[in-house]
Amino acid sequence: MSLLVVGSVAFDSIQSPYGRIENALGGAATYFSVSASWFVPVRMLAVVGEDFGAKEMDVFTRRGIDTDGLEHVAGKTFRWAGEYSGTMNEAKTLDTQLNVFETFAPRVPPSYQSSEFVFLANIHPALQLHVRQQLPGARAVGLDSMNLWIRETPEDLKKALAVVDILIINEAEARMLSGDMNLRRAAAVLRRMGPRIVVLKRGEYGASLFTEGSSFSAPGLPLEIVKDPTGAGDTFAGGFMGHLAKVGDLSESHLRRAVIYGSVMASFAVEDFGLARLLKLDASQIAARYREFQNLTQFDAG
């Protein structure tokens, strides 16, 4: 089934103990799209500036990503610079330039209006709501957010949460948004805000899924090489929503598989800088890593 994402496309400059890249293609919508493109055709709703060229467009084209909704406007593309050190669990932001993203007003083009699966990546919640309202026929809508919007625009965020099915958010933000430090209770509070499915991203510790009466946790895969965690959360969301859109099924069993596919995709993303590893995948590698997650987690009855 069709999968639409709205979010940022950016140029990232990243430093880690393993090296650095300058002005590399990034942004939430980019990581999400490239990741999900391994599962289903993806439609992208985003904005870029005059500095966004054929080389970048080619990445989307090669992954079969529909860019009808990628607006090209005057000015510069969103830019972000960050640095990782130590356990590399958190980026230190060195610079943020919103540029053309500052005045982004996403309009769903007619060719996207049939989209059944939708992901509202981390942008201003009023824009998320605006996109949601343009897609009344969507079967399943996911949403991500961040500390900035939880703090600055909580009312807008609550309105957006009320009309989505799936919340995919970092655990620290889940604690902040719910006002409860206990994750199980936090997930229950978040579910009462609207989304019946809550997925908490926990970085190297994996992810947890909370649904009506059930919870599921997947650990992170202990990787020998982690060069750049940028985009891991959006890559996770891409694998998660990608699997669900592919099977068109939100049953518990498929939601759990979707968490694993999200974890699989994120585990590839961090192995190299930017999109490098995600662009070099093939289906057999994805299947093999899914089995690695099975090996990592399986144990016999007591």
Added chain:
Amino acid sequence: MSLLVVGSVAFDSIQSPYGRIENALGGAATYFSVSASWFVPVRMLAVVGEDFGAKEMDVFTRRGIDTDGLEHVAGKTFRWAGEYSGTMNEAKTLDTQLNVFETFAPRVPPSYQSSEFVFLANIHPALQLHVRQQLPGARAVGLDSMNLWIRETPEDLKKALAVVDILIINEAEARMLSGDMNLRRAAAVLRRMGPRIVVLKRGEYGASLFTEGSSFSAPGLPLEIVKDPTGAGDTFAGGFMGHLAKVGDLSESHLRRAVIYGSVMASFAVEDFGLARLLKLDASQIAARYREFQNLTQFDAG
């Protein structure tokens, strides 16, 4: 099979957002013994002072713990005071009084010399080595340590590590001891120091097991109530070593089950202050929670 533990017995004073207790029975050897006692008979090697009375001894007696090796000496029992807040992942130590523990020189009594499974809880590594040397016939020896010994007595710790089979340690301490921030590489470094089995404790995130050519991760159970994490790590070790001693088998399949039993026991420990929850268990609750871990982690093939 027989399971011996050497470590601290203490009086703990603990505050958390859920209440407080004063001078409650605690210490690594206590949590380990009570936890393991649900699996096998346990022998305790420790020291207490004149303030350690019949009420405390009764806890050990009721759990069938052998206290032949529990020395009673002049002076006061080890005391610790700590506080938890926020995510409750780390204790803030308010007070430590080593008291009789300061001059503890553990001697394995003749009745313990046949012990096949041994756990060297977190004490000075020279004492851990001393106990290890008194048990040449042990089949499987586990060891825990902490930042203090890694920093202050690294050479003693390396000697102890060289003669144990299993290292059970917090992930932050694994990073510190190995000098590698990446956990998979850290585990490989630690395995080269001696223990062929490395178990990393990750607090609310669960635990990971590294053996020759294999790794296993179990997430933490998302609990609605976490009142007091004190002793969770030792309780985990008690369930882990307790299961192994019960089955007398260090195969990968049983090591994985042991991680789950350790996680099961730790999940109970944190639900109430001190030992309260661990003393109110029954075998059916342990079996039910093992099944909860199965439900929490299982997913179908991709």
